[in-house]
Amino acid sequence: MSRHYLFLLAQGMPAAGLQWPVLLYTAQGEQCRTTLGALPTWLAGAAVVLVLPMEMAGCCKLDPVPGRRPTRESLAYAAEEQLAEALETLHLAFGPPDAGGYRQVVTVALEEYRHLMSMLQAQGIDPVAVHVDADLLGTEEACALWFEGRWLLGGADGTRLAVSERQAHVLSRRLAPRLWLAEPGSPGEALSDKHVASAVGRLVDGGGTAVDLRQGPMRRQRSSPPWQALGGGMLAALLLVCLADYLRADWLQQQASLQHAENVQMFARWAPGQVPGADLAAQVQALEQRPGPPTAVERLAMFADPLAGVGNVTIEHAEAKTSEGWTIDVVAQGFDDLERLRQRAPGVRMGHARQVGEGVRATISWLEAE
Structure with missing residues (x-):
C-alpha cells in the first residue's frame, strides 16, 4: 500500500489548531508545506501516516515484565514510576520486546492527542499509523538527524530526543558516540559527519521499527472486511431466490387448482x-x-340366433324404435316357420301376414329382453 507521510512541525505546538504547519511527503516522493486545516482533499480516505514532533511525546525504556504476553494494564503499571504524569492523562504505546525483554514506551498527552485526531478525522483522514519523528531513526545504530531546525536523536541506544543546535553541541561530547546526519548546505552541516540526500526520506525509511501510537483505546477502527459485505449481499440474494421460489410454487399451485377444476367440469x-x-x-x-x-347392429345380431334355428326365414327390413323395440319385415316359406320363430324368440309378436308367390310375407315386432 502506498503511504503518504504527514509531519506535524514542532513550531505549531503552542497553537495546536488548524493553522499548525505541516510537511506532506507523498507516496511519489513529492514534498509540500501547508497547514493542518488546508490539507489536500485527496488525502481523505488515503493511507496517511501521521508523524508527531518529539516535543509532544515522552519516551522511556521498560524493564522486562513477567509473563509470556503481559497485558497493556500490566505494562502501564510497570512504566508508571518512570513517568512524570498520571496514567489517566497519558496515552501509552508499547513497542515489541527486544532480545533482553526490554520495551520502548512512547507517551503523549491524551487530550491533546484526541483533539489532534478529531481535527484530522473531520477532514476524512484516519491515519493508518502514528509515529514520533525521533523514533523513526531506526534501531540499528545510534544516530542524530538535522530535521526542520533541530536535531533528532535516536537509534540503537534507546535515546529519543529533539534538541536545538546549541544543545546538540553539548550532548555530542557527553552522549555515546553516534552518527550525525544532515543535508548538504543545511545549518546542521557544521556538526554532521555524514550527508543524507533527504532528511525526510531518511525518516520515512526508518518507519519499520518505530512504535505505532494507534494501539489500545486509540487503535484504528477498521472497516468491515469485504467478505462481510459480500456475505450480506449473498444472504440478500439467497432471500430473493427463496422468495422467487415461493412465489413460483404458489403460482404453480394456483394453476394446478384451476386446471383440476377444468378437468372436473x-x-x-x-x-x-x-x-x-x-x-x-x-x-x-x-x-x-x-x-x-351395444350398437343397433350388435343388438339385431342377438335376433340372429333364433332366426338361424328356425331356418327358411329371411329378414328384408328392420327398424329400431326407442320404446317399441324392433319392427322387422320377414319372408318365410310358410306359416309354420313363423310359428316356430315365435316359439324360439321370446318377445316376438306376430303382426299381419299374407301369402305371396315366394311364400309368406309378415311384419313382426321384437322387444329386446332387459
Whole structure:
C-alpha cells in the first residue's frame, strides 16, 4: 500500500489548531508545506501516516515484565514510576520486546492527542499509523538527524530526543558516540559527519521499527472486511431466490387448482352421473376400458340366433324404435316357420301376414329382453 507521510512541525505546538504547519511527503516522493486545516482533499480516505514532533511525546525504556504476553494494564503499571504524569492523562504505546525483554514506551498527552485526531478525522483522514519523528531513526545504530531546525536523536541506544543546535553541541561530547546526519548546505552541516540526500526520506525509511501510537483505546477502527459485505449481499440474494421460489410454487399451485377444476367440469360432461375421484386420469382410463352399450347392429345380431334355428326365414327390413323395440319385415316359406320363430324368440309378436308367390310375407315386432 502506498503511504503518504504527514509531519506535524514542532513550531505549531503552542497553537495546536488548524493553522499548525505541516510537511506532506507523498507516496511519489513529492514534498509540500501547508497547514493542518488546508490539507489536500485527496488525502481523505488515503493511507496517511501521521508523524508527531518529539516535543509532544515522552519516551522511556521498560524493564522486562513477567509473563509470556503481559497485558497493556500490566505494562502501564510497570512504566508508571518512570513517568512524570498520571496514567489517566497519558496515552501509552508499547513497542515489541527486544532480545533482553526490554520495551520502548512512547507517551503523549491524551487530550491533546484526541483533539489532534478529531481535527484530522473531520477532514476524512484516519491515519493508518502514528509515529514520533525521533523514533523513526531506526534501531540499528545510534544516530542524530538535522530535521526542520533541530536535531533528532535516536537509534540503537534507546535515546529519543529533539534538541536545538546549541544543545546538540553539548550532548555530542557527553552522549555515546553516534552518527550525525544532515543535508548538504543545511545549518546542521557544521556538526554532521555524514550527508543524507533527504532528511525526510531518511525518516520515512526508518518507519519499520518505530512504535505505532494507534494501539489500545486509540487503535484504528477498521472497516468491515469485504467478505462481510459480500456475505450480506449473498444472504440478500439467497432471500430473493427463496422468495422467487415461493412465489413460483404458489403460482404453480394456483394453476394446478384451476386446471383440476377444468378437468372436473370436462369429466362431468364426458361421463355424466360419474362422481369424479382424486385421480381423474386413472378414472378416465378405467371408464374407457369398460365395454359400452351395444350398437343397433350388435343388438339385431342377438335376433340372429333364433332366426338361424328356425331356418327358411329371411329378414328384408328392420327398424329400431326407442320404446317399441324392433319392427322387422320377414319372408318365410310358410306359416309354420313363423310359428316356430315365435316359439324360439321370446318377445316376438306376430303382426299381419299374407301369402305371396315366394311364400309368406309378415311384419313382426321384437322387444329386446332387459
